[in-house]
Amino acid sequence: MSQSGPSGRRDSIKIGSYGGHEYRLGSIVGMETEPTLVEVYDQTPRRPSIVEVKAQAHRKKSMSNRAITGASQITVRQSIFPICLVTTLFFLWGFAYGLLDVLNSHFQTTLGVTKAQGAGLSGAYFGAYFLAPLTYAGWIVRRYGYRWTFITGLCIFGIGSLMFWPSGVKRSFGGFVGSMFIVGSGLSTLETSANPYIATCGPPRYSELRLNLSQSFQAIGSVVAPLLAAQVFFKNVNDTSLATVQYTYLAVACFVFLLAVVFFFAPIPEITDSDMADGEEQGRDFETGYVDKPLYKQYVLFWGVAAQFCYVGSQVAIANFFINYVQQVRPGTSQSTASNLLAVAQSLFAIGRFFSSLCMRYLKPRHVLWLFMTMIVIFNCCAIGVGGNGGIATLSLVLFFESCIYPTIFTLALRGLGRHTKRGASFIVSSVSGGAVFPPILGVVADARNTQIAMCIPLIGFVVSWSFPLYLNLFKAKELDGYLKSKVGIVPGANASVEDGRGGSSDGNEKTSGVTFGQSFHKEE
Numbered sequence: 001m002s003q004s005g006p007s008g009r010r011d012s013i014k015i016g017s018y019g020g021h022e023y024r025l026g027s028i029v030g031m032e033t034e035p036t037l038v039e040v041y042d043q044t045p046r047r048p049s050i051v052e053v054k055a056q057a058h059r060k061k062s063m064s065n066r067a068i069t070g071a072s073q074i075t076v077r078q079s080i081f082p083i084c085l086v087t088t089l090f091f092l093w094g095f096a097y098g099l100l101d102v103l104n105s106h107f108q109t110t111l112g113v114t115k116a117q118g119a120g121l122s123g124a125y126f127g128a129y130f131l132a133p134l135t136y137a138g139w140i141v142r143r144y145g146y147r148w149t150f151i152t153g154l155c156i157f158g159i160g161s162l163m164f165w166p167s168g169v170k171r172s173f174g175g176f177v178g179s180m181f182i183v184g185s186g187l188s189t190l191e192t193s194a195n196p197y198i199a200t201c202g203p204p205r206y207s208e209l210r211l212n213l214s215q216s217f218q219a220i221g222s223v224v225a226p227l228l229a230a231q232v233f234f235k236n237v238n239d240t241s242l243a244t245v246q247y248t249y250l251a252v253a254c255f256v257f258l259l260a261v262v263f264f265f266a267p268i269p270e271i272t273d274s275d276m277a278d279g280e281e282q283g284r285d286f287e288t289g290y291v292d293k294p295l296y297k298q299y300v301l302f303w304g305v306a307a308q309f310c311y312v313g314s315q316v317a318i319a320n321f322f323i324n325y326v327q328q329v330r331p332g333t334s335q336s337t338a339s340n341l342l343a344v345a346q347s348l349f350a351i352g353r354f355f356s357s358l359c360m361r362y363l364k365p366r367h368v369l370w371l372f373m374t375m376i377v378i379f380n381c382c383a384i385g386v387g388g389n390g391g392i393a394t395l396s397l398v399l400f401f402e403s404c405i406y407p408t409i410f411t412l413a414l415r416g417l418g419r420h421t422k423r424g425a426s427f428i429v430s431s432v433s434g435g436a437v438f439p440p441i442l443g444v445v446a447d448a449r450n451t452q453i454a455m456c457i458p459l460i461g462f463v464v465s466w467s468f469p470l471y472l473n474l475f476k477a478k479e480l481d482g483y484l485k486s487k488v489g490i491v492p493g494a495n496a497s498v499e500d501g502r503g504g505s506s507d508g509n510e511k512t513s514g515v516t517f518g519q520s521f522h523k524e525e
Helices: 025-029 037-046 050-056 076-110 120-131 136-143 146-162 164-170 173-200 204-233 243-265 273-282 299-320 322-329 335-359 365-385 388-402 405-414 418-436 438-448 456-475 477-485 510-524
Strands: 014-018 021-024
Touching (some): 076 120, 076 146, 076 204, 076 243, 120 173, 120 299, 120 418, 120 438, 136 146, 136 173, 146 173, 164 173, 173 273, 204 335, 204 405, 204 477, 273 418, 299 322, 299 388, 299 438, 299 456, 322 335, 335 365, 335 388, 365 388, 365 456, 365 477, 388 405, 405 418, 405 456, 418 438, 438 456
Antiparallel strands (some): 014 021
């Protein structure tokens, strides 16, 4: 096994030297926080037991990303509490996202902004997703671990929510845009940690199912927010007061700061990149096709990032202009009624999350992703060509089939990353910034023509996203199906296959399996 340099860092590229010091690209962009294979293999002869994993979960100090904590062995039962706690975060940003959709339309009325200007809220919110994961959020999760990334994200979210108060006092649309950028920074920090944590906290075979279930509560938050907006904020369409918006975000800020305190004291098992590399090696005998590669050769990851960028951009564009679409295809519809119809569509989105999770108990995730993505393209075409109630129904069905796309692309793109898992997750989360690109384009087209014709913009993004599950089903089926056979986290010591007689013991002796793993590495060397 070849490694470049004595440190064994294939991803750390020398770019020059000055004054006797060597400068490497990896240290500049943060790759030095990732473990090497040598560091991973040297720790496997004494992999921590589950008892030690539980003890480490109460640590308030950060955990080195290069240390094996043993968390790759976490079972379904042991993962229930941390997953439930982290799932509360999904409801939070679902609520914030749901409010964003209605605020966009409300500000067009109360503050006199155009559709394209109203899309600036989405631009600020999702623009933060491009900056945070690739800079400070990605660095924090690798340097200090998941717990402190959760706390940091919640604090930033709380500060952004507090900023809505002075923005409302000044009735400043620019102030709301700036506040939304801070909120998006906090939420993107949370997503940089929460999504990969849910995907990796527990047996690998249930990764897609876990994230889809947790994301279902994000969908519930997206349903509650428009309903609250329709019944409280905008029940009287002539009411131009922003006081309800201010008090709502003040309450959100108080809850978020309280939740940060809970995360400080809660027992949260830390999962490092070394754990992920360890887990991938243990599951390799189940035909996952895992081979450690430099990050720049993880082509499935980058295709997944592109697909996620186009999908999220299209999803956000449709949600932002759903109310405008309803009023376009069914003239005379009030804003309150259109908000209620958006709540119905978001309810279908939430139901779709639970339905897709059920499907994944019986169907392969790659098949579910391809089927749902195909139906999105079909119904988006119908929404462009059909008006009236038929158009509203088909666009609502688009939201239903959107339900599983984000979490399933996320988990499938993370497969096989090993020691690059946290960095790969940062790239995928940053692709959410597509939500800052597509809505303004749709807004410009809607101002020039109409909202129904402008739905061609998200259709283009959906077609690009559809290519990802098509590729996975045609060329990566065997490798992805191998993860569904994995016994890691289900059968103790299941890192080896029956054929070579190296594992499958049920006594849970992590030390024995670790020695075998380390010995196999040195033989390859």
